[in-house]
Amino acid sequence: MNPLNPADLHTDPSLFVGTDVYAVTGNPISHTKSPDIHRRFAEQAKQKMHYGRLQPDINAFAVAAKSFFDAGGKGMNVTVPFKLDAQAFADVLTSRAQLAGAVNTLWIKDSKIYGDNTDGAGLVRDLLAQGIALHQSRILLLGAGGAARGVIGPLLQQSPKCLVIANRSNAKADELVKLFADLAASQEVALEARTLLELENATTTPYPFDLIINATAAGLIDESPLSAQAVANIFVPSSFAYDMVYGKSTAFMQQALQKGARVSDGLGMLVEQAADAFLLWRGEQLATAIDPRAVLAKLRS
Ligand code: ATR
Numbered sequence: 001m002n003p004l005n006p007a008d009l010h011t012d013p014s015l016f017v018g019t020d021v022y023a024v025t026g027n028p029i030s031h032t033k034s035p036d037i038h039r040r041f042a043e044q045a046k047q048k049m050h051y052g053r054l055q056p057d058i059n060a061f062a063v064a065a066k067s068f069f070d071a072g073g074k075g076m077n078v079t080v081p082f083k084l085d086a087q088a089f090a091d092v093l094t095s096r097a098q099l100a101g102a103v104n105t106l107w108i109k110d111s112k113i114y115g116d117n118t119d120g121a122g123l124v125r126d127l128l129a130q131g132i133a134l135h136q137s138r139i140l141l142l143g144a145g146g147a148a149r150g151v152i153g154p155l156l157q158q159s160p161k162c163l164v165i166a167n168r169s170n171a172k173a174d175e176l177v178k179l180f181a182d183l184a185a186s187q188e189v190a191l192e193a194r195t196l197l198e199l200e201n202a203t204t205t206p207y208p209f210d211l212i213i214n215a216t217a218a219g220l221i222d223e224s225p226l227s228a229q230a231v232a233n234i235f236v237p238s239s240f241a242y243d244m245v246y247g248k249s250t251a252f253m254q255q256a257l258q259k260g261a262r263v264s265d266g267l268g269m270l271v272e273q274a275a276d277a278f279l280l281w282r283g284e285q286l287a288t289a290i291d292p293r294a295v296l297a298k299l300r301s
Contacts, residue, residue, distance in 0.1 A: 011023040011050075011052035011053070011054055011068060011073065012071055013068070013071045013072035013073045013074075014071050014072060016050045018048075019048055019049060019050050020047075020048070020049045020050070020074045020281075021049070021050045021051075021052070021072065021073050021074060022038065022049060022050070022051045022052075022073070022074055022075045022076065022077070022281065023051065023052045023053060023054045023068060023073065023076050023077070024051070024052075024053055024054070024076070024077040024078075024079060025053075025054040025055075025056065025061065025064065025065065025068075025076055025077070025078050025079070025082055025086075026055065026078070026079035026080055026081075026082060027055050027056060027057070027058055027080075027081065027082070028055065029053045029054065029055040029079070030053075030055075032053060032079070033267075033270060033299065034051070034053075034077055034079075034270075034274060035051045035052065035053060036299070037270070037271055037274045037295055037299070038051040038274060038278060039051060040295045040298065041274070041275065041278045041290045041292075041295065042278075044289055044290045044291060044294075044295075045278075045282065045286045045289040045290050046289070047282055047286070049074075049282075054068065054076075056082075058081065061078075061082045061085035061086065061089065062085060062088070062089050065085075065086070065089050065106070065113075066089075069108050069113060073108070074107060074108060074281060075105070075106060075107035075108070075277070075280075075281040076105070076106040076107075077104060077105060077106075077274070077277055078103060078104050078105070078106060079104065083102035083103055083104055083117075083146060083150075084101075084102055084146070086102070086103035086104070086106055086115060087101070087102055087103040087115055089103075089106070089113060089115070090103055090106060090113050090114060090115025091112045091113045091114070092112055092113070092114045092115070093114075093115045093116075094114070094115070094116040094117070096116065096117055096120065096121075096153055096154070097115050097116050097117040099152075099153040099180075099183075100117035100119065100120060100149060100150040100151075100153060101146065101149050101150070102117055102119075102146050102149070102150055103115035103116065103117055104116075104117050104118060104119055104150075104273065104277070105117070105118050105276070105277040105280055107280060107281055116276075116277075116280060117150055118272075118273040118274075118276035118277050118280070119147075119150040119151060119269070119273050120150055120151040120152070120153055120154030120155065121154050121272070121273070121276055122269045122270070122271075122272035122273030122274075122275070122276060123151045123154065123155075123213075123242075123244070123266075123269045123272070123273075124151075124154045124155065124157075124158060125272040125275075125292075126264075126266075126268035126269045126271075126272045127211070127240075127242065129268065129272075129293060130240075130264060130268065132210075132211060132240050133210075134155070134158035134159075134160055134211070135158055135159050135160065136159070136160065136161045137160045137161060137210040137211055138160065138161050138162050138164075138206075138207045138208075138209045138210045138211070139155060139160045139162065139163045139164070139209060139210065139211045139212075139213065140164045140166060140199075140209040140211070140212045140213070140234055141155070141163060141164070141165045141166070141213050141215060142166055142167075142196070142212065142213065142214045142215060142216050142225050142226070142252075143165075143166075143167060143214065143215035143216035143217070143225070144165055144167035144169075144172035144173040144175070144176050144193075145172070145215070145216070145217065147215040147216075147217075147244055148165065148167075148176070148215035148216075149176060149179075151213070151215065152165070152176060152180050153180065153183060156180060156183050156184055156187050156189050156191070157183075157187060159187045159188065159189060160189055160211075161189070161190065162189060162190040162191070162192065162206065162207070163184070163189055163190070163191050163192075164192045164193075164194055164206060164209075165177060165191075165192070165193050165194070166193075166194040166195065166196050166198070166199055166225075167193075167194075167195065167196065167216075168195070168196050168216075168225065169195070170193065170194075170195045173193035173194065173195070174193045176193070177191050177192065177193045192206065196225055196226070196227075196230065199226070199227075199230035199233060199234055200227055200229040200230050200233065201233075202233050205230075205233045205234060208233070208234055208235065208236040208239065209234050209235070209239055210238070210239060210240065211239070211240050211241075211242065212234060212235070212239060212240070212241050212242070212256070212261075213242045213243075213244070214241070214242070214243040214244060214245070214250070214252045215244050218251075218252070219243055219245040219248075219250040219251065219252060220245065222250070222251060223251055224250070224251035224252040224254075224255055225252065226252065226255055228255075231255045231256075231258075231259060235255075235256060235259035235260075235261050236259070236261075237259065237260035237261060238261075239256065239259070239261040239262075240261060240262050240263070240264070241253060241255075241256030241261050241262070241263045241264070242263070242264050242266070243263070243264070243265050243266060244266040244269060245265060245266055246265045246266040246267040246269075246270055247265065247267070248265070249263075249265070250265075253265065267296060267299060267300065268296050271292045271295050271296045271299065272292055274292075275290060275292040275295075278290065
């Protein structure tokens, strides 16, 4: 286990006079790549800022966030398990944060805390950068928890042909379909719910899919949400399989590779969501000064 570096963890803004201070907050947080990513963006855009890590106790997000902002902190990224706490903490939510039902980016402006969610936009940009066509595509989203909900809006906005949400238990996928029904209709997308079990039945599985995204937590325990029969129904060699987990080849990615499909982990999504957060904090005019794909290449090398 990596011991936490206390200097890195130190995010008390009063110790960094003249430097804007940001932090990523999660529990655990020792594994995070966010400080490295933001340090690289700051170098590219010639921004003077300090970006640290915060690990509040599981029930102490609001206390930690309040003391961070009270002490002069400018902005915060939020990761597992605090994205719902961050949503509750914000005074003002962007519309995409409301739709996502969670917040991964906070900042302070005119004494108010703003909350946004850049995860879905980050996923879509990473997919497009990898040459995946989303318009009129057939997408299968595995999972119906917070990670899945966060990306549905931005995926629908790309006007795929269909988006099927498949979950272990059906009720949650049904709820998401109801929640996003209006947006799906306005984008002319067939939005449907399935259980993972239904994917095993070729007659209830609507299509092989162009894109299959794993937003379940199964990868964290080295499992795949898909049975061998489901894999046989949903993949064709032209499919692209995307796992939101990064840093390892998951069981889901292995299944896809065995079907001849292309695969990606979620590191590009992490970098792209960070780029959006950076621009929210430091100004959209820096969009041309940062190069997320170069940062991603560095992280992979
Ligand atoms: P997150 O915010 O990371 O999405 P979550 O809200 O707990 O976390 O949701 C976890 C998702 O992974 C859910 O869709 C869950 O399915 P259930 O709703 O049926 O619980 C899914 N999941 C977790 N472990 C899984 C496994 N071993 N196989 C399939 N799905 C799994």
